[in-house]
Amino acid sequence: MDLFSRSWTALRTTVADIPDEDFEQPSGCGGWLVRDLVCHLLIGAQDVLITLVTPADAEPTVDAVTYWQLVEPPTGEDPLDALIPRLAAAYGEPRWLRHHFDDVGSAAGRAAELADPARRVSTRDQVLTVADYLSAYVVEWTLHHLDLIAHLPAAAQPPAETLASARASLERIAGSSFPASFSDKDALLIGTGRRTPTDAEKAALGDLAAKLPLVLG
Incomplete structure (x- = not known):
C-alpha cells in the first residue's frame, strides 16, 4: 500500500513539474508523446477508482x-491505443490535461489510502x-514513470524503493532473476524491451535473454 502511494505520488509530481513545451516530446511508449502518456x-x-469501488465476494x-499476463508487443492496431493521442490532443493546452490528471489522480490516491487492504475487488x-491490486500497480506506475522521462533528462527519476519493488515483481513474473550487475532501472528497461541490451548485458542474461521482452498486459 505504501509503495503504491510513493510510486503514484512521484509520478503525479513529475507530471506537474513537466514544462508545457515538453508535453510535445516523445515518451518511452512507441508512437506516443508525453501528452499521450499522461492521458493514458x-x-x-x-x-x-472504478476497481476500488467494485467489491467481490x-x-x-x-x-x-x-x-x-505476458502478451505480444503492441502493433499499434489496438483501437484504444489509437484513441489516446486524439483524446490527449483534444485538451489543447497542457494545463487542462495536467489539471484533469491531477484532479482524478488525487482522488485515486486518496481512495487507495482509504481502502481496506484485505477487501476483495474485481477487475x-x-x-x-x-x-x-495496488501492489500490481506499482509496476505499472514505475514503468510509465520511466516512459514519461525517457527523453526528459532533467525530470525526476522514480523512487529507488519502487524501482526495486517493480524489479522484484518482474523477476517473479519471469521466473528468473536479472543479473546482480544490472541496476533496477536497467533490469526494468531491458526486461520489458524498453532498451536493447548490449552484447555484454545479453551475455550476462544467459538463458533469460530468450524470454525477453516481457510485455505486460
Missing part, C-alpha cells in the same frame, strides 16, 4: 504477480485483494 495515466487513475483468482474478470 489519467485513464489508469480512473481504472483504479468470490475467492481471489490472482495475486499481485499473476494479475499480469478484468479477475478477483484479488486490494493490497495485491
